Amino acid sequence: MGWRSRGALLFLANGLIIASTIVFTMGFFRPMPPSSASKAPRDRRTFAQKAPFEKVVFLMIDALRSLIRSGAAIPFTVKTGSPSLTRACIKAMTVGSASMFLDVFHNADDGPGTPEPMDTWLVHLKAAERGSLLFYGDDTWVQLFPEVFDRGCPISPLFVPDIDSPDLNVSANAMMELQRDDWSALVLHFPGIDHVGHMGGADSEFMALKQGQMDAIIRETYEALETEAHLDSTLFVVGGDHGMDRWGGHGGASDPEVSAAMMFISPHFKSLNRSYESPAVPTAGTFDYYTVMQQVDIVPTMAGLLGVPIPSASIGVFIPQLLDLWRDSKDQVNLVLENLEHLRALSCESDTGMAACEIDLDWHNVPHESLNERSLGELSLMSKELQSKLKDATAGNMQVPLLHYGIAIAVIALLLAGITCKSTPPLSKNFMVLNLFQLGHGLTLLFPFLVEKEHLFWFWGSTVWMGWVIFTTGRSSYMLGLGNCSTLLLHILSQRWNIHDQEAAEKVYSMQSLFDRRPLCLWFLIAVTLLHTSYTFAVHRRRNVTRDAREKPLLVFAHRAVLLAVLLFKFASAARAGPGLIHRAPEWLQGIILEQLPLTQMAQLIFVTIIGTAANVGHLPAVELPALLEVLNLYLFMQTIPGNIPLLLIYRIQLEWIVSSAANLSAFQVCFSIVLFTHSAFFAFGNANTIAALRYTEGFNGLQAHHWLLSPVHTFCSNYAGPIWWSGNGLRLLVATRQGEHTGRSDFCEHLGLRTVFVAYGLVGAMGACYLLREEAVVWTVMAPKFLYTVLWTVPFHLLFNMAMPIVLWVGGRC
Template identity: 35%
Template structure:
């Protein structure tokens, strides 16, 4: 036994090590050229009469980022940004849809806009670690560094403190706000706006960065259709008007370029991080009175209709911002840039030589990156003979494109300037596409080592499971589940729709249980067989939320007429029933703990009069806690998704609307901790007073029900009724005669299905931040991370804990739900009879401990086997398919999720918390 414990411990230690090793090989920082770029002669001086550089058109910049500003929020017919639309019609604004590459998260998008390069996917992780400073751009060339390096260069910044982390000591004046405090829609933006009037009167800065967060927070909380969305757009439009009016009227702002843009968009759920059209299509608008010079023949229709999904006007790459600002403001293009100067702005310069020079500097800057990528190919500035008729590699294709540029610029070429511009753009765009899609500099040795360590963990775990070796149908089902899951990880479409695999596997398992346990029963009993009831509940649960990619917008229960409009009262009846169910269970725990204390004092616990009193005390004790939790959820929803509170009494909504959400949530969490402390103390006192070697498992069940209350508090209102269905599933599971292996397999299947049933997927954009700040008044990374994990993994945490209780020894776990359904008086009588039959000999106690330890070790071992085999499959898929088109949009997010499942969930919940529950079950 000791050997098996050591092997299992080592296998679990290897899981986070394997994930870390693989991640360092899969998500390395891309190399960059350090230092600031300087102006150099563009070459071919004998061909043209080059000037030093084209005359800059602007000397000041206002760069206003509205987080998650999707293109239709500005350009669509329902947009609240009417002033911006009027400027487009007047010709003083040029609109674009910027293409934000995945991952559509703030930090990598800011990097793309400021450097012109393609950030590392690892920035997804660093983006959530707000205190991280390892991802600084202090040593990289950006347009901020170039502006700061100019004579008198001074930068100011107000808004998202991601800028302060990326650009430490860059700003003469700054005031940052946390980008993750998503409960705040107003103060987070007011903190930016209050600085703007004074800064518009100052003349000492040459760049002012503003980053507003409120619109993004509204999206995370209630989605793009939230009633708060249009008012926020109107507010942002008012700020644009205020800034633009100052540019028109203040002399020191006469040559100011105003850029309004989003760092990314959002999907229909209000989230972002993936590659859906809504997430990758932020708005981008350049504004200035001077722009009217070049917009005479441009499309000025506004509002407009999209050409494609969220594609308004011309679509450009987000990285194109950096070289465009460089050309317009007269500083060198950042050295690591892969962006292309936006063609519309070339017409600020009447001289064709100026236009060519701007593009030629851009082309030569990108050529240095191409040369570093393809060192064996020639990109010389002289005419050479190159065979461009054969089948070409990507590098050879770019070499041919560059040779055409060289020939167009040679002294013998007599081409119109516009043709030279066309040749330059042809090279620039092909180079941009090629270099942007070039695979990351993977450390293949680390990829293989990480996968190998995960495989070693799998092998060590298998050695600890001797009971699996005799072949059984349950073991075969378990093995087939892991095998099929591993195979499916190598197909991008199956990764995106992974929920279907778990839904069908769970249905198959429940049907198998029905076949196995109904052989000796008569047909009329089949209808009410526990496995049949599990299948019916499972069918409802899987239809609750549509998820994945292909059918994400398909009809489901949450978005049906059942909960919409005046029918939302049905939702709140179900929510209330869920809280009521938890309250009844908790009140019984309190009553039993009081009875246990009386028993410890020598009193008869089956005193019916005292039982009634204890039950009354238990109800009085937990009623305020569950009622407060319900009120918090109602107040939370009324503010963030008021469309789900239609039909609720207006007076009640007005009352809850005045409550402090932070204070009420803190009351709920404090109450849960208080009740948990009381239960632990009461159980300890009972064990000490009666000197019993092993308890009846009530403490574990009490902790489980308190956990359920916490998880419900961390769940969106529309998903809370699912926990009533989960509890029903748990009840029917206790009526089945499940072996330990079958219990573990059931736990594995239900943790996965409940994750997807709550609306999650393998896309980063499905991560919900809406409940990450319950009870938190300021940004606190450990607390926010805990609440974020609990809110997104609420279902799996619930069933992982339930699995430990189902695994209990001597039938206690199989009886615990049935016990909950008994009247307190009946339960005490039954418990008294049970206690009288217990054998308390020391030898039998040692045997029980040995048996219990073996059951827990096998349970954890089987779960570890599932996690490690899944990691092997995911790591293998990422390694083999690292050149795949969808490596960054499908496989990389899946690896991040697999890492979260393997560390936070398996080690933290299945392992550490499961051990706590298992120990509590023995008190």
């Protein structure tokens, strides 16, 4: 089979990989049925005689953990669903529906068009015509409910580096609106704490200051409720949409991510004669400071407190601690019974997947006097049981036939890609290694606890492989050289670079924890990494200059200038995120770094210079692959967080050693090496199979606002900087196996075919695991995030960096 025919089959195989991913994703992340996702409001009477409040100030603090507050408040620790993302949490607090993983795809924006109207307590409050509905803050609310709010100022929260402007805008408008009397709901959403977390983690130097700002806003709002007559019947609700882990991430199901504070505040609560302690340590779980409530329970509680019907898709249960606001026991009973009847009616909907109504209630003939505190508790327990069943029934709904089609198409793609590979004939040694390795990886995906610790599979696999290469390609079969041992030890060290045990983050040793205590050591290693890159580029340029081509010293100078600018940019960015880094520097120098350096313009200049350098290198008459790769490394330095930049030096040392031994490696072994080191680098950089591991800090380099294309591209390259480095620089192994000869089209086609085989095999394994575990509870908390990462590996990474980038570098470098 010629290289043209192989190329055509390879093109078809990659097309089928994309098609299978789309088909399986459509079946796996199928939207919830209408009865549990969104419904038009329906007329339902409210049983309670009199609601205690006419208005509400609903204040959301993005990414608020369970913090201790004081005042006339009833505090709770609220538990969100998974994924713990802003969009899903807002729907839980307004619609009352269970979280679904599909919200991950829509968290940034709903996309074009108008979203389907959803039944919320906000809609019912607007229908009551008590006044306008106002909103200020995170524009996710306006995207979800475009026709609900009468006035306000929605702002985009996607530009993470801005930690102050959005909050100042919201607070200024809030204080102004509190003086007016023409509204019934004032919704405020402050994104500042979330931005601080994403920039510097939960322990950021700016976190205490930002929390102090939120304290001041809450205090001023409460004082307005006490002093302004038109706010006398106003309920003040304060809480977080979700929590955050130690590194500022969220989206998963860990306790820090799903725990947030929630308080119902009003001067009228003082009449209940309740007092709450302010515990310094949690009473139960890691962040359980007060009574635990589910986030969806906010919806029926808000409906009862404001005297409006419960939204039709709500699976929440009225919070029993607030029943004492109604003095008449009949009103308390009616609230509980209405909630229970609503849940029973929802369970009877055919598209919820529940076979029949769980209970048959007829309380119209039940004397309210016979219902005491104990029976109210029993009714609440019945409501909780129904809630649990409804949550399971509506959390997600797969379309199994599409799963079958997706898996079948992926298998066909795998077979077509396998046909193009000459180095893996059936029953050969390479064929056996390929299948045993991929089957082993697929089996680990069937165990959720191994999915959460997938890094161990790739760490151990790459370490064993390096050991095998050392023993089979070393100069002596009896003694290991110092260089071989050093390379293996550096690889093991790279695996300890970041913490992977989120449950015991404080107890696990990592290089990052060392750098947190000794930041100068980190910046010394960063400087060494950049100096080594500069030296390597200069060496490659001298080697590539022929007798007919004159060397261009300005090109080497430009490369070094960019490296110096990158070092200055990374240091200044880190100092602004953590001013403690330069607290010992002279004040004039701190002022320059923290205030005067135009980082956005500097990043833009660096990117333009990188593009210009790449263009000049590509047009040189003696260009080769290593020079192009050194230009790629400049961009990767920009998109790598400072703590991970020294890893690229370790990878360079590993690569140089493997290149020196690559003459004895086959095409399959070269591809296998790249696959192992690519995935190992992904986890060594601190990534994991959870949404909370995504980093956003470097996604805005050179941008003054969120950009629909550049921000996602920068963010993706930041999180996949290690794999991108190995995918590009690993091509040097392919060149080295030809012992200095130019790699032919057939050899290069073989390499691309093997890369496609590994990707298709991994896709089939992930699909199979998700299909087999589709009925398990972990499918949405563990397997859904894993499959999302598989999609990222399969589509953007594979197409751009496994296929397109090697082709560009191969053609440009004429290797």
